[in-house]
Amino acid sequence: MKRVAIVGSGQTHHTGSRLDVNGPELINEAVIRALEDTGLKRKDIDGVLIGNMDHFEGVNGVELWSIDGNGGLMKPTIKMTTGGTTGSTLAIGGYHLVASGHFDRLLVIGWEKNSESDTTGAITTAFDPIWDRMVFAGAISGLAIDAMNYCHKFGVTPKDAARVVVRDRMNALKNPFAHVRKEITIEEVLRSPLIADPLRLWDMCPRTDGACAVIYASEDVAEKIAPKPTWILAAANRHPYSYVGDVECYPITSLYHASREAYAKAGIKEPLKEIDVMELYTPYSYANLSWIEALGLAKPGEGPKLVWDGATEMDGELPINPSGGVICTNPIGATGLIRAAECAGQISGKAGDHQVPGVKTALSTGFGGCFWSDILIYGEKKP
Numbered sequence: 001m002k003r004v005a006i007v008g009s010g011q012t013h014h015t016g017s018r019l020d021v022n023g024p025e026l027i028n029e030a031v032i033r034a035l036e037d038t039g040l041k042r043k044d045i046d047g048v049l050i051g052n053m054d055h056f057e058g059v060n061g062v063e064l065w066s067i068d069g070n071g072g073l074m075k076p077t078i079k080m081t082t083g084g085t086t087g088s089t090l091a092i093g094g095y096h097l098v099a100s101g102h103f104d105r106l107l108v109i110g111w112e113k114n115s116e117s118d119t120t121g122a123i124t125t126a127f128d129p130i131w132d133r134m135v136f137a138g139a140i141s142g143l144a145i146d147a148m149n150y151c152h153k154f155g156v157t158p159k160d161a162a163r164v165v166v167r168d169r170m171n172a173l174k175n176p177f178a179h180v181r182k183e184i185t186i187e188e189v190l191r192s193p194l195i196a197d198p199l200r201l202w203d204m205c206p207r208t209d210g211a212c213a214v215i216y217a218s219e220d221v222a223e224k225i226a227p228k229p230t231w232i233l234a235a236a237n238r239h240p241y242s243y244v245g246d247v248e249c250y251p252i253t254s255l256y257h258a259s260r261e262a263y264a265k266a267g268i269k270e271p272l273k274e275i276d277v278m279e280l281y282t283p284y285s286y287a288n289l290s291w292i293e294a295l296g297l298a299k300p301g302e303g304p305k306l307v308w309d310g311a312t313e314m315d316g317e318l319p320i321n322p323s324g325g326v327i328c329t330n331p332i333g334a335t336g337l338i339r340a341a342e343c344a345g346q347i348s349g350k351a352g353d354h355q356v357p358g359v360k361t362a363l364s365t366g367f368g369g370c371f372w373s374d375i376l377i378y379g380e381k382k383p
Contacts, residue, residue: 003382004098005222005229007215008038009341014179014210014329017115023062024069027111027211030334031071034107034213037350038225045215046103048072051080051090052112052333056122062111070109082239083126084139084368086110087212087336088281091364091376092235094216099232104218105225110334111211119207119332132244139283140204142244144196146371147286149249151198154301158198161285162189163307165202165327168288171314172324174353179208180328189285203285210331212338219382230344233361234265234377241370251294254373255365259295262363262375266383271318272297272311275377276359277346278320279339281367283330288320291365314356322346322354336366336374343378 010033012018018026027050035041048070054060063072063079070077078097082089087110094108120138127133150156166186172178184202192201215225222229238254241247259271268274278295282288289303297318298306306312312320321327323342326335343362345351360381366374 001099002101003219003231004095005217005219005226005231006340006344007217007222007226007229008034009212009214009344010034010037011177011212011338011341012210013177014208014331016179016206016208018113018209023111023113024066026113026209027066027109028069030111030211030213031069031107031109034215038215040105040215040225042071044105045071045075045107046105047076047078048107048109049078049080049090049094049097050109051086052110053083053086053117053119054081056083056119057117071107081333082368084332085336085366085372085374086333087338088364088366088374088376090337091214091340091366092237092374094214095232095235095376098216098218104221106216108214108216108337109211110337112331112333113209114207114331115209128243140196140199143284144199146249147198147284150286150290153250156286156289156304158190158200159186160289160304160307161203162186164285164288165189167307167313168321168325168327171322171354172328175323176352178324178328179206179210179330180324199284205283205326205330208329208331210329210334212334212341214337214341214344226348228348228380230347230378230380231382232376233379233383234262235375236261236265237374239369239372244370247371250290252291252371252373254371255291255294258373258375262377266377268377271295275318275361275363277322277343277356277362278318279323279325279342279362279364280320281326281336281339281365283326283367285327292320319356322351322356336364339364339366340376347378347380
């Protein structure tokens, strides 16, 4: 099994609607930027891995009809799609395809035009019509149940959750690719419309049009392409549920078990001290509190204290979401892959104004489905 590194990436400038481009054109923007970042040409790429939530949109076969934009002409071109975890599935899938020796230089692309899809309608109809559909009408209701359970269990308040929104919005101001780039106050979050108790409008992520492309390379060529490759240290996932009623709201067991597997693979015993940056797929504010507990950063019920103490700020002990995270940018099929790209940017020193100094180890997550979770850990040193 070969060691694998991320050698470059490219993103679009994410926004709520890109009426000026079609899907292949949007994809191509990210691909061109990734190739420019590495100095590679299309002819240098051995294969393409691409995905979005195509089955949610009723338009399948993206690996075929986007060929002019994705650069896969006359090359092996593969699609992966797993709903909300599509981006992180692509990140893990790209790692395995290169580690297995199938490719030395693999272009991995995640994208979404949420402005042209009905994600909520698709999620609603995806669930069992007898047992699940009436209580899980789209993504928001399920997340509200998770948040309400956490609040009742530990006395967490809407103000605690709003503090997370303020943090991520402030970080996004320094990220030119972020969709939502506007400072917000705790009071503004608490005054925003209630959409599913306890979730308010600004507790939630946006619907974003955007794409991200990441180039993976085997150890045979990675250091010839990038002066400072980002090495994949570990990957793990848990997709454990079939019915919403089977979900354990706290802790999020998929994230708990996936992270413990990844920590063991990477030799990490104290994640709060040993990881320098985290980019988390947390699509709503309360997840930034309870899920960091599942990751082992805080004891049960103490996630809010970690946030209020400033440990997760840009200058804190463990900065979380220096890019602004999913609260600020969410082109679903690309979201988990953006987390990987951002971690690689932090380790290679290419994160620009939202760069955290001295990053040597980073972690990204993916989230979707019935509380599925994906984990990747990255490092500056070859494993």
